[in-house]
Amino acid sequence: EIVLTQSPGTLSLSPGERATLSCRASQSVSSSYLAWYQQKPGQAPRLLIYGASSRVTGIPDRFSGSGSGTDFTLTISRLEPEDFAVYYCQQYGSSRTFGQGTKVEIK
Amino acid sequence: QVQLQESGPGLVKPSGTLSLTCAVSRGSISSDNWWSWIRQPPGKGLEWIGEIYHSGSTKYNPSLKSRVTISIDKSKNQFSLNLSSVTAADTAVYYCARAPVGTTLWPFDYWGQGTLVTVSS
Numbered sequence: 001e002i003v004l005t006q007s008p009g010t011l012s013l014s015p016g017e018r019a020t021l022s023c024r025a026s027q028s029v030s031s032s033y034l035a036w037y038q039q040k041p042g043q044a045p046r047l048l049i050y051g052a053s054s055r056v057t058g059i060p061d062r063f064s065g066s067g068s069g070t071d072f073t074l075t076i077s078r079l080e081p082e083d084f085a086v087y088y089c090q091q092y093g094s095s096r097t098f099g100q101g102t103k104v105e106i107k
Numbered sequence: 108q109v110q111l112q113e114s115g116p117g118l119v120k121p122s123g124t125l126s127l128t129c130a131v132s133r134g135s136i137s138s139d140n141w142w143s144w145i146r147q148p149p150g151k152g153l154e155w156i157g158e159i160y161h162s163g164s165t166k167y168n169p170s171l172k173s174r175v176t177i178s179i180d181k182s183k184n185q186f187s188l189n190l191s192s193v194t195a196a197d198t199a200v201y202y203c204a205r206a207p208v209g210t211t212l213w214p215f216d217y218w219g220q221g222t223l224v225t226v227s228s
Contacts (some may be wrong), residue, residue, distance in 0.1 A: 001169065035214035044202055044218035045153065056216075071183075088153055092206065092214045095166065096155040 002027055002060035002091050012107040019076040021102045023089035028069045033093030036065055036074045039101075040085045049074065052082075077106070109134035110221035111203045119197075119226050125190040129219060130205030136159040136184045143215065144177060144188045146199040154199075158206065159186055168223040193226045200224075 003026040013019055032052035037045035044068065047056050049065035052072055061078040076083055086104050089099040115127035130141070136142065157201050159177045165226035174185035176189040190197060200223050204215040 005202075020191075031162070031211070033212050036217075044204075044221055045215075045218050046218075047214055051211075090153075090214055092212050096158075098153040098155065100113050100152045 002029065002094050002097050004081055004091060004097055004100035006087075006089060006102045008102060010103045010105060011099075012105050013079055014027055014107045015081055017079050018078055019074075019083070019104055021074040021076075021089075021104075022101050023072040023074070024066075025070040025072070025091060027056060027070075029091045030093035031054075032036055032068050034065075034067070034088045035092060036063075037088045037090065038085050039088065040098050076104075081106075093096050109205060109217050111205065111217060113201060113203050113219045113222040114138055115222060117203070117223060117225060119193055119224060120228055121194055121226055123193055125145050125193050125201075125224055125226070126196060127188045127201055127203075127222065129150070129186050129187070130183075132184070132204075133171045136179060136186065141166075141206040141208060142177075142186045143187060143204045144215045145202045145204055145215070145218075146197075147202070147221070148196075151176070156188065156190075156201075157206065160208070161200075198224065198226045 005024045006024045014091045036049040039045040053065045086101045111130045112130045116149040119125045141158040166225040174191045179186045200221040202221045207213040
């Protein structure tokens with residue numbers, strides 16, 4: 001089973017700042033089958049990024065994904081008030097596993 | 108857009124069986140998708156439980172495999188989850204979701220709203 005480790009656990013930032021979230025896999029994620037989801041309280045997760053770097057239609061371009069192999073990054077270039085949430089990475093190339101999440105909170 | 112809706116008892120007794128159904132609307136369950144169950148204990152992260160294809164083929168999380176059965180009812184356009192021998196550790200919000208099948212692999216693009224199941228006597 002591929003274990004995903006996200007860091008940091010919590011990111012305290014102000015609106016307008018840049019957020020950099022990390023997701024590290026215990027073994028290589030085949031074909032960059034790595035996705036990022038956003039979850040707000042009381043809501044289901046929402047898919048943001050798939051294939052490590054492809055943005056879902058309708059997701060603002062301030063969200064970007066990068067990486068390959070075992071190291072992946074989600075970057076939010078300028079935080080908007082609605083971006084404060086929990087973010088999960090997920091690999092779907094070998095069964096399916098999720099990271100433990102990174103909470104982006106208002107500083 | 109496809110819609111998914113979970114339903115089932117919100118309270119299950121310890122050692123009992125948790126049973127949930129996910130109704131699919133605005134789309135066919137016989138389309139090329141894996142239909143999945145994911146859960147989230149209160150205040151914790153997401154855990155993939157397993158999934159089913161319309162052919163009946165299933166995949167399960169190894170950590171839950173001995174207790175999980177996922178089935179599909181094409182006549183009702185729904186799929187179901189049975190989790191046996193539940194304990195308090197199975198208390199969670201349970202989500203159903205869809206992962207498209209194609210020439211490449213896909214993550215979960217549509218989710219249900221989730222339903223809280225509490226295991227308690």
